Amino acid sequence: MKKIITISREFGSGGHDIGMEVAKRLDIPFYDHEIVDKAVAESGFTKEFVEEHGEYSSLSSVLLGTSAPFDSYYYAEDPQDKIFKIQRRIITKFAQEGPCVIVGRCANYILEQADIDSFDVFIRANIEKRMANVSDRVDLKGDELVKFLQKRDHKRRVYYRFYTKRKWGDYHDYNMMLDSGVIGKENCINLIIKAIGE
């Protein structure tokens, strides 16, 4: 019973690596940066721009985005909205092709709206574990690193709220939540595979 698995995650919780390994062991495709690559090709924006605006809100996007009372005749489509729509199409297409693991980008919500069944996972960890996890790829320490992680989470939270009208991390939106810091990454991988009945 292979499934479509979506993984949402706090920054630095190891959700990307856990999802990649789950896909590998189930022998199904894994989509994270692939979504960015395709969105870059379709949108014409740079990779860095899509990575940032395809998952993290910017204040201007929130203020000027789809819910703002501006007329599209006078205002060009907001780049964040454009990227969201492209990513939504890409994610839906990947899911229609069969079982896979999709990381981030409101995939759980996008598939629900498209009436495609998925098993939705949220990965968390406490701040100390996340600081340790990202220490080799983020050149910050101590309080600065804490602030960086909190800001990343905040931007993901606002992005999720903006496009789904829901609260990021709310248990109603997931079938499973795992604390990778306490449970361990290897155990998280096994638990997800076991949860879907493989």
Add this chain to the structure above:
Amino acid sequence: MKKIITISREFGSGGHDIGMEVAKRLDIPFYDHEIVDKAVAESGFTKEFVEEHGEYSSLSSVLLGTSAPFDSYYYAEDPQDKIFKIQRRIITKFAQEGPCVIVGRCANYILEQADIDSFDVFIRANIEKRMANVSDRVDLKGDELVKFLQKRDHKRRVYYRFYTKRKWGDYHDYNMMLDSGVIGKENCINLIIKAIGE
């Protein structure tokens, strides 16, 4: 590595049964109604009263409870507060005695405050599954049953908020969340045991 496991649950999600079976397989004590029985003996209130006020808020308790600006010289202690304090002592004592499974009653928060390490699980299920789960013990159907379940959840949510100042079900308060409706009770039992490394 047996642990203290706390289980919070939506009404009708099967959390009680899951917790009981986890305790049985790990050969450790299981505490749910035992907490009520002990609180009845200590408080002098009836079993029905402790069951209701030991986990579900009433409006008067919230309005007249610990945070209200009334002087205890003039007002006797609120019954809900009295039951909470007794339950807190009982739960802490159970946990100090060794590994066990404790269901409900803000046990995750109470143990955190007492600096006792626990593995905290939240069990959820969608409304249809919960309606099916409680159909043999609640004499309501359709919309009336939906309202009943929503009201139970609401009272637990307010109770949790009142005594912890936190949001019931917020992922920060748990190490694992499982959707028993999708995952299945038997699988939930196995996943919890596996998550704690047994």
